[in-house]
Amino acid sequence: MINFQDVSKIYPKDSPALLDINLKIKSGEFVSIVGHSGAGKTTLLKLILAEDKPTKGRVLFEDVDIHKLGRNSLLKLRKRIGMVFQDFKLLSSKTAYENIAFAMEAVGKTDDEIYTDVPHVLDLVDLSDKMDSFPSQMSGGERQRLAIARAIINQPEVIIADEPTGNLDPINTYEVVQILKKINDLGTTVVLTTHNRGVVESIGKRVITMEGGRIVRDDKDGKYLI
DSSP, X not given: OEEEEEEEEEOTTSOEEEEEEEEEEOTXXXXXXXXXXXXXXXXXXXXXXXXXXXXXXXXXXTTEEGGGOOHHHHHHHHTTEEXXXXXXXXXXXXXXXXXXXXXXXXXXXXXXXXXXXXXXXHHHTXXXXXXXXXXXXXXXXXXXXXXXHHHHTTOOSEEEEESTTTTOOHHHXXXXXXXXXXXXXXXXXXXXXXXXXXXXXXXXXXXXXXXTTEEEEEESSOOOOO
């Protein structure tokens, strides 16, 4: 599904962010990307989202070079990817229901679809009782689960979760990881970046270790060896 071919990214006057990356992520995989700050994890995600372009090499999404897409084609591609951030990026003036409805409205979903689908996805992330709550009335774990609900509401093929448990306590971290595993079990590809050894080991699936802009290890069985 996602294929990096000899990809390097070098910013002017900076050390290389990525060097000679070759990486394939198959449809339906759960891949954790680990590494210290500055290892290249964020740059890797930016290239998948076409928020930045490689200095060298190609990034393919289903055999299409995403950095050669026109604006309209790129917008269509991004609709196939859901994004979960460490700092949630929720709309503070909207309720949980409205945050998700807004994401549906942005892609042209009907009122009937919104009325049907929003309660269903809130139930999936165990937030049915928070439908009318604002983010400020929710805990950090609840806000992150709401962010996940918003990311999956339009049924993307890939979820990219960038340090989604970085600001959470162990109990909320566990709940968020279980939801991501549930989403993956339903067939969605999940790409997760994290510093949390416990998160990686609880998932028990493929782990990509980055260091100095390079992939230094690719383990199939969830080992965190930094």
